[in-house]
Amino acid sequence: MEIKREDIIHLAELSDFSLADAEIDSLGGDLQGIIGYISQLEELDTDNITPTYQVFEMENVWRADEIKPQDATREQLLALTKEEKDNQIKVPKVL
């Protein structure tokens, strides 16, 4: 399938990136090549095959529903952010 400029813009939107104009062109070429390559799966017969999503051989690993102390404190976590006020993370306006 052909990847158009608007497809790249749409994918960047889904991916939450801003892209410079030059990047849209170069990523467009790259993604066209990658999608061309992965499309070869079409020729593989997968009728009646169930999908595999994980390979750790287990299901439903249970644990008690208890509140346990975490490895990092609130102060340590808040110290990682650029701007903090009253125990909250400050960001630019939302609306």
Add this chain to the structure above:
Amino acid sequence: MKTANKTVTAERLVRDALEKAKYFADYNIFTFLNEEEAIKKAREIDAKIARGEKVGRLAGVPYALKDNFLSPEGQTTAASHILEGFVSPVTATAVEKLEAEDAIMIGRTNMDAFAHGSSTENSYFGPTHNACDKERVAGGSSGGSAVAVALGIVEFATGTDTGGSIRQPASFNGVYGLKPTYGTISRYGVVAMASSTDCIGFFTKTPDDMNLLMEITSGRDEKDLTTLPDYYNNVGAKKITKVGVIKDFDNDSVHPEIRKALQNKIELLKSKGYEIVDLEMPALKYALAAYYIIVPAEVASNLSRYDGVRYGFRSEKSEDLDALYKNTRGEGFMPENKRRIMIGNFVLSSGFYDAYFLKAAKARTLIVQEYAKAFEKCDFILSPVTPNPAFKLGEKTSDPVTMYLEDAMTVPLNLAGVPGLTIPAGKTEDGVALGLQLIGPRRSDKNLIEFSKELA
């Protein structure tokens, strides 16, 4: 492994390692050197030894930590821009276990940003150079770790292997590199790439060192519920009689010197009385395409957390929150990160999900089944790690698909969750390191490491 004692102190070992790290600075191996803390810890261990107290199995052994393992020493950036300034308040389980045995981290190693790549050229800090030939790539994504061990700076280094990121650089630099069975070592505290294939492993100079590190770090972890119940230390010795060779991995598409290395080891095995079994594994041909659908899909989800709000880099010129997300991610990710995130969102988006993601998940089933069938016919498989030896810096950066093709022989193991061990296999006529990989069924890691001694 050389551990500290009364005559050779931990401080001596650590200072030697740091000196070597500085001597080889132009290889661009480290993103951070842990000088002060490492020497402080070495002195504590030496004091324990002087007092006659018991010390750990890795007492004073200097090691290098891939930059995607969280620990409070230095910034954990996964060699990316978007994690710039992130000093972790938590420590990865694997690191805790190594430190509990008194190993000493002397530095964080360079890698492809977020482990996306096969050459360490996608690092925000520039590429690492190959240990044998500075004009060639170190391999990736764990390039820095492989070179740190190959140049003898440290006795071992940690790595992560999502599609070959331990085995390929181990091969390119002539050291041992293990991708264990999926779920053997806890992934807690390691920057996630693709959760269903990510594995923690090591680079060492010997199989015995590898075994020791596995004994120490393997096992169930409540903080990573995908870890398998403890098995590594309970596996009995298995008698190996049959070794499989995959027909499709021994043809003209593979570099002649790699085929020769494979043939040499096959002859060696035959001379020791092992039976060689030819294997047909036709579904492996599709593993790379399936991998570059499944992994980007998981990457797109795992990397959605990097938004500049809670930690790391934040773009400064944003008027509102949405622009903050978009600018931070636009400026903070490397081109390869963007390609993978976008491909991931493409294969997961409505209209394409069935044709790509679901199709790849079904192909994965066929690959899992193919390994299961192969291990009915043989105990282990001997295979090339890559179609070509280490390539020149810049040779494959202009076309992502050409770079991806180098992963064709390593990714199938990750999709199936089976272990693979890279073993050194001599050098090319030009002096470039060669390696081969031994592949075993799930949970055969210990026997796989032991068996590799037969090929030394």
